[in-house]
Amino acid sequence: MSKEVFLCAISNISSGSCAEDCGFCTQSSKHHANIKRYKYKDINEIVEEAKKAKANGAVGFCLVTSGKGLDDKKLDFVCQSAIAVKKEVPQINLIACNGLANLEQLKTLKKAGVELYNHNLESSQNFYKTLCQTHSWKERYQTCLHVKEAGLKLVCGGIFGLGESEEDRASFLQSVKSLDPFTIPLNFFHPNSALPIKVNPMDEDDALKVIKQVRDEFPKTRLMVAGGREITFKTKQNKIFDVGANAIVIGNYLTTSGDQPCKDIEMIKKAGYEIALWKSCSS
Ligand code: SF4
Numbered sequence: 001m002s003k004e005v006f007l008c009a010i011s012n013i014s015s016g017s018c019a020e021d022c023g024f025c026t027q028s029s030k031h032h033a034n035i036k037r038y039k040y041k042d043i044n045e046i047v048e049e050a051k052k053a054k055a056n057g058a059v060g061f062c063l064v065t066s067g068k069g070l071d072d073k074k075l076d077f078v079c080q081s082a083i084a085v086k087k088e089v090p091q092i093n094l095i096a097c098n099g100l101a102n103l104e105q106l107k108t109l110k111k112a113g114v115e116l117y118n119h120n121l122e123s124s125q126n127f128y129k130t131l132c133q134t135h136s137w138k139e140r141y142q143t144c145l146h147v148k149e150a151g152l153k154l155v156c157g158g159i160f161g162l163g164e165s166e167e168d169r170a171s172f173l174q175s176v177k178s179l180d181p182f183t184i185p186l187n188f189f190h191p192n193s194a195l196p197i198k199v200n201p202m203d204e205d206d207a208l209k210v211i212k213q214v215r216d217e218f219p220k221t222r223l224m225v226a227g228g229r230e231i232t233f234k235t236k237q238n239k240i241f242d243v244g245a246n247a248i249v250i251g252n253y254l255t256t257s258g259d260q261p262c263k264d265i266e267m268i269k270k271a272g273y274e275i276a277l278w279k280s281c282s283s
Pocket residue numbers: 018019020021022025026027028065066067068099
C-alpha cells in the first residue's frame with residue numbers, strides 16, 4: 001500500500017432539527033443536544049470553506065445536510081452549492097451526503113458537478129434496528145444501490161463503538177463488501193450527554209484493531225477515519241495509518257470541532273506518510 005494519505009473536508013450546509021431518531025446523532029431533534037442549528041448555510045460561506053479546504057491540501061469536499069433525505073428545495077440548495085464550489089474550486093472532488101435519495105435526485109446531483117455520494121450503512125442490518133426506528137437499514141442499502149446506478153462513486157461506511165458485537169461488525173463488513181464502495185469512512189462514536197447511547201469512547205487499541213480488520217477485508221479500498229478520530233485515538237492517531245487507514249477528515253466535523261489541519265498534516269508527515277495530491281476521482 002502506498003504511503004499517501006488523502007485529506008477530505010466536510011461542510012455541514014444544513015444543520016440539526018432532524019426528525020429522525022438515530023441514537024448516535026446530535027442532529028436529531030429528539031435528543032435536544034446543544035448544537036448549532038440552521039436551515040441553509042450561506043453559499044458564499046460554503047465556497048470559502050471549500051477554498052480553505054483546498055489550501056489545506058484536501059482532495060475532497062463534502063456537502064452534508066441533516067435530515068432523512070432530499071426534497072426538492074434541499075436538492076436545489078445542494079445543487080446550487082455544488083455549482084458554486086465547482087466554479088471557484090474546480091480541482092477538488094465534490095461529495096454530497098444528503099441521506100436517502102432516489103435515482104433521479106442522484107442524477108440531478110451528478111449533473112450539478114457532484115462526483116461521489118456518501119451514504120453509510122452505519123452498522124449491521126440487525127444492530128441498526130436498535131440505533132434507529134424511524135427509517136430502515138434496507139432503505140439505506142437501496143440508496144447505496146441508487147448511487148451506483150446514477151454513475152456516482154459510492155462512499156459507504158459506518159460507525160463503531162456503539163456496543164455492537166463482533167458478529168455485527170463482520171456482518172456490516174460483508175454488506176459493505178457487496179456494495180464495493182470507492183471509499184469507506186470509519187466513524188467512532190463521540191459520546192454526548194444528550195444522546196440515549198451511554199458508552200465511553202472506544203479504547204484506542206480496540207479501535208486500531210477495527211481499522212486493521214477493515215483493511216484486511218478491503219486491501220485496495222480507500223479507508224477514511226472520519227468522526228471521533230481525536231477523542232478515540234488521542235495520542236495514537238499516528239498509528240491509524242500503520243494499520244491501514246489512508247484518508248482522514250480534516251478540520252471540523254458536523255457538530256464537533258477537529259484539530260487544526262496543520263497539526264494533522266504534521267502528524268501524518270512525522271509518522272512517515274505523505275499528503276496525497278489531488279487528481280480527479282473520475283480518472
Ligand atoms: S444521522 Fe442523519 S438522519 Fe439520523 S438523526 Fe442524524 S441527521 Fe438525522
